[in-house]
Amino acid sequence: MKKILVHVLFIVIVVSLGALIGISNVPGTWYQSLEKPVFNPPNWLFGPVWTMLYVLIGFVGARSWLSAPASARTQLWFGQMALNFIWTPAFFGAESTLLGLIVILPLLTSILIFIRITWTRDRLSAVLFLPYAAWVGFATLLNLSLFLLN
Numbered sequence: 001m002k003k004i005l006v007h008v009l010f011i012v013i014v015v016s017l018g019a020l021i022g023i024s025n026v027p028g029t030w031y032q033s034l035e036k037p038v039f040n041p042p043n044w045l046f047g048p049v050w051t052m053l054y055v056l057i058g059f060v061g062a063r064s065w066l067s068a069p070a071s072a073r074t075q076l077w078f079g080q081m082a083l084n085f086i087w088t089p090a091f092f093g094a095e096s097t098l099l100g101l102i103v104i105l106p107l108l109t110s111i112l113i114f115i116r117i118t119w120t121r122d123r124l125s126a127v128l129f130l131p132y133a134a135w136v137g138f139a140t141l142l143n144l145s146l147f148l149l150n
Contacts, residue, residue, distance in 0.1 A: 006066055011058035014081070018054045021085055022047070025092040034097075037145040053132050057081070060125040067122065076114045083107035097147035104143050108136050 027043065061081065064074040083106055091100030111133045118126040 003062075003066055007059060007062040010062035010065065011055055014058035014061065015051060015054045017085060018050060021088045022050070025088045027092055030095040031092060034146055035149040037142065037149065039145075040142065049135060053135060056128045057084075057132060060128050063122060063125050064118075073114065073117055073121065076110060076117070080107060080110040080114060083110060091143065097143060097150060100143050101140075101147050104136065104140050108133070108140050111136055 061074075061077050064071070064077045068074055083103055087100060087103045087107060090096065090103045111129060115126045115129050115133060118129070
């Protein structure tokens with residue numbers, strides 16, 4: 001029962017904080033005015049994708065916490081989560097493609113390192129982080145393109 005509660009708690013906290021940060025930093029006229037690359041997805045796609053990813057991220061965070069709360073792997077999970085939550089205010093709140101890029105590059109790196117160090121200890125968690133890595137990789141390319149185009 002304790003494990004289920006920890007998983008639910010992690011998922012609820014991650015999804016709730018992600019939603020709160022998203023609602024507090026809605027793309028406005030600044031973002032709409034940017035020249036976008038041809039591969040820019042429609043705005044409506046970001047909410048559902050991030051919600052699904054936040055569920056996976058929360059689930060993986062709970063697994064890391066339950067297996068070794070003071071481990072480097074769990075600390076890395078919290079570090080990438082902090083970078084994740086900082087990106088939206090850095091990009092949309094500060095209206096800065098450069099600041100967003102400065103945050104997203106270490107975010108992507110920390111996700112990839114997390115997958116690498118988790119692969120042999122907890123394959124399920126590593127696999128569940130692959131869609132997250134793919135999406136943040138895409139977001140990094142998008143952020144870089146917005147920086148270069150604008």
